[in-house]
Amino acid sequence: MIRGMNYPASIHTRGGMSVENQRRITPLLKTALTTTEGKQIVVLLAEVPPDDTGSGHYHPGDEVIYVLEGSVTFAVDGQPDMTLHAGETCHIPAKHVHFGKTGSNGLKFLSIHVEETGTLQRTLAAEAMGKSSS
Numbered sequence: 523m524i525r526g527m528n529y530p531a532s533i534h535t536r537g538g539m540s541v542e543n544q545r546r547i548t549p550l551l552k553t554a555l556t557t558t559e560g561k562q563i564v565v566l567l568a569e570v571p572p573d574d575t576g577s578g579h580y581h582p583g584d585e586v587i588y589v590l591e592g593s594v595t596f597a598v599d600g601q602p603d604m605t606l607h608a609g610e611t612c613h614i615p616a617k618h619v620h621f622g623k624t625g626s627n628g629l630k631f632l633s634i635h636v637e638e639t640g641t642l643q644r645t646l647a648a649e650a651m652g653k654s655s656s
Contacts, residue, residue, distance in 0.1 A: 552565075570622075575621065588632040
């Protein structure tokens with residue numbers, strides 16, 4: 523089941539102002555978990571420009587965010603919005619639709635995913651909604 527399909531449409535569409543081409547995602551690590559067969563950990567460094575609103579999306583596994591610089595306000599399916607600053611973390615459960623709006627200084631963060639080996643790392647909510655309605 524994909525969470526967020528009955529969530530207000532705004533979480534899926536607010537990302538229309540996004541500047542995806544100005545974001546930088548740098549893969550830092552992708553490795554199998556040695557004590558959990560079929561699972562991997564992926565660590566990404568993300569840099570997002572100031573005042574950017576991302577697209578609603580979800581991940582197949584759990585995600586942990588650690589903010590290195592700047593700030594972000596996350597909207598996460600079924601939870602109140604949360605604002606994170608440098609040095610703060612949050613957990614985004616698997617398949618929960620979410621997106622972020624960066625502050626005036628932009629954002630640099632680590633994104634740590636625990637997921638099944640070989641899965642897509644991100645699915646846009648609008649794409650998933652289109653597939654579920656066909």
